[in-house]
Amino acid sequence: MADLFDKFEGLTNLRNTLVFEKTDPYKIVMEDVISPTEAIIDGKHTILAGTNNYMGLTFDQRCIDAAQNALTMSGTGTTGSRVLNGTYAAHRELEAAIADLYCMEHAMVFSTGFLANLGMISALAGKNDIIMIDADSHASIYDGCGLSDATITRFRHNDAADLDKRLGRLNAGRRVLVIVEGLYSMLGDKAPLADIVAACKKHDAYLMVDEAHSLGPYGANGQGVAAADGVLDQVDFIVGTFSKSVGTVGGFCASNHPDFEILRLASRPYMFSASLPPSVVASATAAIKIIKEDRTPQQNLWRNAKQLHAGLTEMGFQLGADCSPVIAVLIDDRDVAVRSWEQLLDEGIYVNLALPPATPQNTNLLRCSLSAAHTPDQIDQILAAFDKVKNSNSVNQS
């Protein structure tokens, strides 16, 4: 009999060609998480260098206190969506904090960043509209497009001239929504937002920027790349997540569009999924304020990123991009990448193994993400482990 799972045969085969010796990324369990940068994995003390915990706020006392207080005062969950019984005063406060961070009139909170993209894209772009996305967009952007009734098209990754050319091809009169990310999460490359804004303005297109990985690291108040590049006021929709720098879970969109609030009655992923629980809302609100007002985590993060980027460059590793809080080491051979990932773990360093088709240009990546909470000594340990791995693998290769 035909099996619904027959379609996964190719995926299963691909999975089986990856030869791990002892463990693999799907089997990893963090038995005990000690701090934003340390966990016990398979009984061993491990430095976490792949958790997107950019600001290191997951154990911040101010966030924990806010969450604990909310848990005690308001309970464990809202048991409903925002349009039914799920809007608490604290949701409004969080939305006000986000609107304030981006100097925008409106903000709307979703239950994850993935849902924020699904909810915004599917509601904004209708049957006669066109969405033009960067080819290297995150899965949630692709899936948001899939959920919309719009015509979907792409432009070449981070290529504003290509965007300009492709926008020029479209029939005048069609409404166009362009979607890009601030910082791309696999290679750690930044979008050329000033040029992208210029192309959108020239062709009268709306622009949405997903700052998932750039909220926190970039901008004078941590708003992201649009603020850092001085074009925040020219972006129509900022999307982001609480799951990285904010240290909890959830997503949002901020905008100055005068009719923005109608989306609360039009966006299905917003309307038909339960709202964030009070403790999450409270720690997110506390974290957003820290990101806005406290420059120390941002400074520490960049100190760490520079140390790791310079050290890996000096060792001769090929890196995905200029220095950013995401540092991807490119490995030509997939099996070497797999083996190196295991060796790093063996050395007590956890990074992300990223392989095609999840990576741009079919690259094999050992992806590191830095945290403000890393110490210079931990970065030295990460570098020492990479050095060891490099030496052992060049021995193996020759």
Place this chain on the structure above:
Amino acid sequence: MTSVSTLLDAIIKLLEPFNSKSITISGDTSFAHDLELDSLAVMDFVAEMEDHFDIMIPLNILPDLENVGQIVAAVEKIVEQAHG
């Protein structure tokens, strides 16, 4: 006005850089099975066609286009709509 056979020739030419197994390409050649294009190659190929014909090929129609002949028919329709 581009005829279907010159369109086919033009598209086969654009496909050549992606023809890593150097097979003979015809209208019946399938992208997934014969050419074994992965999603990144499909993206590049679509971008090449868009630039060559100065058109937009929506992502939405790609799942239904399995072989070269179907792409030719789709491109012919789009070119006609775009440039009259």
